[in-house]
Amino acid sequence: xxxxxxxxxxxxxxxxxxxxxxxxxxxxxxxxxxxxxxxxxxxxxxxxxxxxxxxxxxxxxxxxxxxxxxxxxxxxxxxxxxxxxxxxxxxxxxxxxxxxxxxxxxxxxxxxxxxxxxxxxxxxxxxxxxxxxxxxxxxxxxxxxxxxxxxxxxxxxxxxxxxxxxxxxxxxxxxxxxxxxxxxxxxxxxxxxxxxxxxxxxxxxxxxxxxxxxxxxxxxxxxxxxxxxxxxxxxxxxxxxxxxxxxxxxxxxxxxxxxxxxxxxxxxxxxxxxxxxxxxxxxxxxxxxxxxxxxxxxxxxxxxxxxxxxxxxxxxxxxxxxxxxxxxxxxxxxxxxxxxxxxxxxxxxxxxxxxxxxxxxxxxxxxxxxxxxxxxxxxxxxxxxxxxxxxxxxxxxxxxxxxxxxxxxxxxxxxxxxxxxxxxxxxxxxxxxxxxxxxxxxxxxxxxxxxxxxxxxxxxxxxxxxxxxxxxxxxxxxxxxxxxxxxxxxxxxxxxxxxxxxxxxxxxxxxxxxxxxxxxxxxxxxxxxxxxxxxxxxxxxxxxxxxxxxxxxxxxxxxxxxxxxxxxxxxxxxxxxxxxxxxxxxxxxxxxxxxxxxxxxxxxxxxxxxxxx
Numbered sequence: 001x002x003x004x005x006x007x008x009x010x011x012x013x014x015x016x017x018x019x020x021x022x023x024x025x026x027x028x029x030x031x032x033x034x035x036x037x038x039x040x041x042x043x044x045x046x047x048x049x050x051x052x053x054x055x056x057x058x059x060x061x062x063x064x065x066x067x068x069x070x071x072x073x074x075x076x077x078x079x080x081x082x083x084x085x086x087x088x089x090x091x092x093x094x095x096x097x098x099x100x101x102x103x104x105x106x107x108x109x110x111x112x113x114x115x116x117x118x119x120x121x122x123x124x125x126x127x128x129x130x131x132x133x134x135x136x137x138x139x140x141x142x143x144x145x146x147x148x149x150x151x152x153x154x155x156x157x158x159x160x161x162x163x164x165x166x167x168x169x170x171x172x173x174x175x176x177x178x179x180x181x182x183x184x185x186x187x188x189x190x191x192x193x194x195x196x197x198x199x200x201x202x203x204x205x206x207x208x209x210x211x212x213x214x215x216x217x218x219x220x221x222x223x224x225x226x227x228x229x230x231x232x233x234x235x236x237x238x239x240x241x242x243x244x245x246x247x248x249x250x251x252x253x254x255x256x257x258x259x260x261x262x263x264x265x266x267x268x269x270x271x272x273x274x275x276x277x278x279x280x281x282x283x284x285x286x287x288x289x290x291x292x293x294x295x296x297x298x299x300x301x302x303x304x305x306x307x308x309x310x311x312x313x314x315x316x317x318x319x320x321x322x323x324x325x326x327x328x329x330x331x332x333x334x335x336x337x338x339x340x341x342x343x344x345x346x347x348x349x350x351x352x353x354x355x356x357x358x359x360x361x362x363x364x365x366x367x368x369x370x371x372x373x374x375x376x377x378x379x380x381x382x383x384x385x386x387x388x389x390x391x392x393x394x395x396x397x398x399x400x401x402x403x404x405x406x407x408x409x410x411x412x413x414x415x416x417x418x419x420x421x422x423x424x425x426x427x428x429x430x431x432x433x434x435x436x437x438x439x440x441x442x443x444x445x446x447x448x449x450x451x452x453x454x455x456x457x458x459x460x461x462x463x464x465x466x467x468x469x470x471x472x473x474x475x476x477x478x479x480x481x482x483x484x485x486x487x488x489x490x491x492x493x494x495x496x497x498x499x500x501x502x503x504x505x506x507x508x509x510x511x512x513x514x515x516x517x518x519x520x521x522x523x524x525x526x527x528x529x530x531x532x533x534x535x536x537x538x539x540x541x542x543x544x545x546x547x548x549x550x551x552x553x554x555x556x557x558x559x560x561x562x563x564x565x566x567x568x569x570x571x572x573x574x575x576x577x578x579x580x581x582x583x584x585x586x587x588x589x590x591x592x593x594x595x596x597x598x599x600x601x602x603x604x605x606x607x608x609x610x611x612x613x
Contacts, residue, residue, distance in 0.1 A: 069118040072101045072213070075109055077124035077136025077172065080285065080401065080611075081456040083161055086202055087123040093210060106139035107604055115149040119188070121209060122176050125161040128569055130168025132175075134603055134610055135458060140172065143179050154185035157212075159205050160193045164337040164395070167365065169193065188212045196398040199244050200316070240277060243399060246289055246450035247276040252414065253445055259508035265421040266476060266511060267439050268405075271451065274413045278452070280404055282483035283459035283611070286417050287399040289450040290435035291442075292334065296374060297327045303377040306387040313388065323387045331394040333373040334434055338364060343393035344376065353380050370426040400435040401454055403566060403611060405479035407486030415451075418479040418511065459564065459611045465493035468561035470553070472576055474502035474531070474542050475511075477567025480611060482512055484564070489524045497524065498556065500542045502531035542572070543579040554587035562607045569612035580608075 072094055076087035087103060094101040106124075114120075127133045132140040142148060158180075160173020170193040177191040189212050192205035241247040253270040271286070280286075301308050301323060308324040314331075327333055338357075341364070345353045356367060373394075376382065382390075406416035421440040422433030443449065461484055462469065469488075471481040478501050485497060499516070503509035509532070519525035529545040546553055557563075565576050577599070584595035602608035 070098065070100050071117075072099050072119040072121060073109075073117045074101050074103045074121045074123070075106050075139070076103075076122075077106045077133045077139070078458060079125055079127050079133035079135070081454055081458065082198070083123045083125045083133075083159075084457055085455065086159065086161075086198075086206075087121075090121065090123065090206055090209070093206065094213075097210060097214060099213065105135050107135040109139060111139055111142040111148075114143075114154075115151065118153060118155060119213065120154055120156040120180070120185070121188075122156065122158045122173070123161070124158070124172050124176060126163075126166070126168065126170055126172040129166065130171035132172045133458075136172065138600065138604065140175065143176065143183075148179075148183060150184050151180065152184035154180065154183075155188050156180050156185045157188040157205070157209055158191040159202060160191060161198055162193060162195065164195050164339050165335045167361070169195075195395060197396040241452055243287055243452045243454070246287070246399075246452045247273070247278060248448045249273060249276065249415075249451045251443055251445055251447045251449060254439065254443055256440075257418070257511050262505065262508035264504065264509060265440055266509075267419045267421065267436075269417050269419060269439055269443070270406075270411075271415050271417070271449065272413060273415055278415075280408055280415065280453045280455070282404070282407055282461055282487045283480055284404050284456050285401040285454040286404050286415055287401050287452045287454050288417075288435055289329075289399045290397070290438050291328050292397065292434060293432065293437065294328065296333065296372070297324060300327060300333060300374050300377065303374060303383075304385065304387065304390070305383050310387055312391050323391070326391055330397055331391060332397045333394070334431075336368045336371055336373065336376060337395075338368070340393065340395070341368075341376070344382070344390070347389055347393060348380075348382050348385055350380050350382060353382075370431070372431070375427060375429075397434075399452070403476075403480040403483075405482045407483050407490055409490035410486040415453075416482075418476050418482070420476045456611065458606075459566075459609050460606075461487065461493075462495070462562050464495075465491060466495050468496040468498070468556050468559055470498045470500075470556055470561050470563045471566075472500040472542055472546070472564065473566040474500075474572060475567060477565075477572070478511055480566050481564070482515065485519055485525055489519065489522075496526040496556070496561075498526055498561075499528045500531075500545055501528065502533065502540075502542045502545075504532060504534040506530070506532045506535055541575065543575040546576070546579045547582060550583045550587050553583050557584075560607070562609070563602070564609050564611075566611040567613075573610060573612040 074087050074091050074094070076083045078084040078087075084105070091101045091103040124136055125133050158173050158177040160170035160177070162170035162173070173191060173193065177187075181187070189205070189208040192201055192208075194201040250272045251269060252272050253268070255268045257266045257268050258264050298308075306323050308322060310323045311320040312323055312326050313319065314321050314326050321330065338361075341353065341357060344350070345357055356364060371379075402417040402419055404415055405418045406414060408415075419436050419439050421436045423437065424431050459480065465488070469484065471478075471484060473479070473481050478499075481499055485499075487493075488495070488497060501511075501516075503511065510530075516525060516528055520528060529542075529549060531540045531542050531545050533539040533541055563580070565573055567573065580599060581592070581595045584590045584598055585592065588595070588598075590598060599608055
């Protein structure tokens with residue numbers, strides 16, 4: 001598409017030059033130019049201060065500079081595998097461009113070697129309330145300690161993954177970015193902060209990094225063929241099904257696992273992967289793209305006063321759908337975030353909403369908590385706004401990730417998930433989990449769901465099948481352990497297996513009870529300890545059962561057992577961690593510091609893995 005003078009800041013002469021140049025550029029040349037301009041801007045060089053000399057790589061300050069090292073260290077800190085997946089793709093593209101990348105988890109990287117690194121690329125997520133993921137904890141602690149070296153020779157860039165619905169959005173990435181600068185590092189390109197829908201932003205950052213590194217490298221170091229291959233890989237669609245190209249999978253079975261009279265509804269959903277070539281391992285997750293509740297969509301359209309059939313854009317390509325379909329399938333409407341409210345205030349010019357934003361974070365947090373888009377429209381009378389204008393500021397409806405509860409060896413071309421329906425009331429209205437209630441109320445056998453596999457290398461069975469395994473998973477946290485035991489049975493693994501499971505009532509809430517009992521009878525499951533919190537006067541949880549069996553638990557640890565925890569991060573995982581520390585102090589005579597160091601070593605050795613949310 002040609003540039004037009006009326007739509008650009010360029011003069012007519014510049015437009016003519018650009019129109020001649022741009023169509024002739026290869027993909028690799030566009031990447032180079034994008035990275036060069038980004039690096040120039042990051043260095044604070046005024047426009048026009050440095051002439052673009054393609055024959056000889058320019059320095060940001062206008063003076064010749066030595067070519068950068070072709071060695072690039074790519075570090076990732078990942079909880080669910082997303083950061084690791086992006087880091088792997090980045091590494092592959094660096095290789096295709098002729099660089100020599102080293103890919104490593106932060107947990108495996110020796111931080112003392114950081115002072116030898118010249119080019120560092122970090123891909124890291126933020127976990128919980130602004131905390132590093134488990135695999136990044138030790139590296140994060142080292143970098144912020146007095147032992148961290150000065151890094152004047154370091155060039156770095158950070159890709160941060162997060163969720164704007166959390167207060168400390170992308171905090172871990174921001175921490176790394178700030179600290180590396182404090183230690184003397186210079187940015188290759190500025191940090192990129194990604195929301196839950198991270199594909200486009202991550203691709204933009206990747207292309208900027210590739211371009212900047214290529215622009216700074218010796219001209220002959222990167223062959224045109226290699227650069228072209230990398231650009232093709234960057235721009236082309238993956239052939240297999242993925243989060244950007246989900247598989248339309250048929251639902252085979254959808255059952256309620258809870259007994260009559262239970263306060264809970266837990267769905268066991270069996271899904272066919274036939275024809276998809278999708279592969280998974282125990283410990284991986286299934287991503288499901290849900291639909292918003294039709295009733296909420298209709299109430300929202302009515303509150304705005306929109307025409308449900310009006311056509312609006314649903315992506316950057318300009319593809320259009322009706323307002324109703326757009327709100328049903330494409331955009332998030334159940335979560336409020338500070339960026340959304342800021343955009344809404346700009347689009348609507350609503351003074352009351354602007355006052356809320358000006359009131360400070362605490363008041364804003366109090367309002368956002370437990371409210372959705374319909375609340376916002378009703379509370380601030382946001383009528384008379386064009387549907388296309390407002391829908392354009394909504395973020396995409398993200399997929400929901402569920403721990404896979406089936407063994408691929410036991411269920412060929414199938415994947416099972418275990419999902420608890422979320423329903424509650426707040427601010428005078430009934431609320432519900434978007435995907436969980438869709439599965440509970442509106443999905444039947446024969447229906448189709450858009451799905452993909454989210455690999456999680458940080459939650460995997462031991463490589464040695466003789467290794468003992470301890471699994472701690474109350475409620476739906478038991479899901480991956482059904483996959484673990486099923487896989488250990490199918491592969492004939494000889495290692496002992498111990499499961500700690502809990503829920504509210506034995507009679508109605510014992511998920512997969514018959515299967516656990518069969519596995520116990522057959523010896524596949526060595527032992528099982530349960531805690532049903534509402535069946536006794538005193539509430540008993542899995543961490544209490546762990547402490548009751550502390551001697552045996554410690555003996556398993558001495559035998560090299562791997563410990564896995566799955567479930568609620570905010571309370572359960574913290575309580576289980578505290579119980580582990582107590583067991584080490586009580587049975588191993590460790591001091592508190594020694595017990596903490598023991599668990600840290602277990603995490604580094606992948607003997608202590610968590611899938612928490």
